[in-house]
Amino acid sequence: MKFKIVSKGDKRSNKIKSTIKQYLTDFDLEYCRQEPDLVISVGGDGTFLEAFHRYVHRLDQTAFIGVHTGHLGFYADWLPDEVEKLIIEIAKTPYQVVEYPLLEVIIRSKLDKNESRFLALNESTIKTLEGSVVMDVEIKGDHFETFRGDGLCISTPSGSTAYNKALGGGIIHPSLPSIQLTEMASINNRVFRTIGSPLILPKHHTCMLKPMNDRSLIITIDHYTKTYENVKSIQCRVAKEKIRFARFRPFPFWDRVRDSFVAEGDF
Structure with missing residues (x-):
């Protein structure tokens, strides 16, 4: 070996x-x-x-x-x-091998047809230094809400105990192939409204996040951070790959x- x-x-x-x-x-x-x-x-x-x-x-x-x-x-x-x-x-x-689900994140640009694909073991977060994050949230191709706030966290079941937990998200057992979408300080008033609760999506549901302004986004994949300009969409779903633990x-x-x-x- x-x-x-x-x-x-x-x-x-x-x-x-x-x-x-x-x-x-x-x-x-x-x-x-x-x-x-x-x-x-x-x-x-x-x-x-x-x-x-x-x-x-x-x-x-x-x-x-x-x-x-x-x-x-x-x-x-x-x-x-x-x-x-x-x-x-x-x-x-x-x-023995124990497998845990992973998060797939695909970032697409407005400027070309190129896309960047990443896998996360814990989570991906989306923030900005230019005011609030404003995103249309689509689930399975249907508009769910327009989010306004500090940002969003999309986590795996094993990552649900990390940043997601600090944001008030639920802890999910890794035997459940799913991802969790959790808000960071959403704006809720008479004009703007979000669900205000973490969303748990099964493996056959895709979440599409579409920026509603031209602000740069700070996107993390686990412990890696990069600033993106001209983001068209951020697609999140349970990855086909899994991490294999040796037990x-x-x-x-x-x-x-x-x-x-x-x-x-x-x-």
């Missing part, structure tokens, strides 16, 4: 990376940067997102697993004091939620 390790870059994470790499190569596993079967993230959720996007072109061939050394390890199954056990599991035990032991989603947000402890 070929493997690659992506480290947070701090001293502790790099030491764990070196340990895992040394022992796995001693077990005759091949360290491979280009075409790994298994990518091991050592750090926090930011490191895991970095690993995901680095190998986003190999999702059907690469599985991911995380070792938690950061402040919040929602995607990480293993702790630093379990590294020795993890090494033996990787070397000796076939892993050597059960780690139920609701246990993650409880341990991350409810259970007391030091992080």
Whole structure:
């Protein structure tokens, strides 16, 4: 089996990376940067997102697993004091694959027919520095509302525990292939009106966002941010691709939620 390790870059994470790499190569596993079967993230959720996007072109061939050394390890199954056990599991035990849904975002320009396609593990957000975001929201080709406010967040089920949760969105189990559209400070008065509630869309529903003015948009895909001009539309839906997690032991989603947000402890 070929493997690659992506480290947070701090001293502790790099030491764990070196340990895992040394022992796995001693077990005759091949360290491979280009075409790994298994990518091991050592750090926090930011490191895991970095690993995901680095190998986003190999999702059907690469599985991911995380070792938690950061402040919040929602995607990480293993702790630093379990590294020795993890090494033996990787070397000796076939892993089970658990798949989570992803968000597909397609950005189209008014100036040409080119489009940019992205996949997000957590979410995509749309904001502007030029006043309010004004967008026509279409669902399955039908006009739903005209949004006015600070912005919109479109999240995956696994990403529903991230920025979406901070915005008041619901937490969705990743076994449900869906996306969630959540408002940021919408304007609601006698003139303007939005639904004022997160919308959960199934995989066969496409959400189309169409800017109603010429303002530049700041669009994020997970932790990547870029400013776009002359945006014609932003299409969002459940992607046909999925992320594949390598599981050597059960780690139920609701246990993650409880341990991350409810259970007391030091992080």
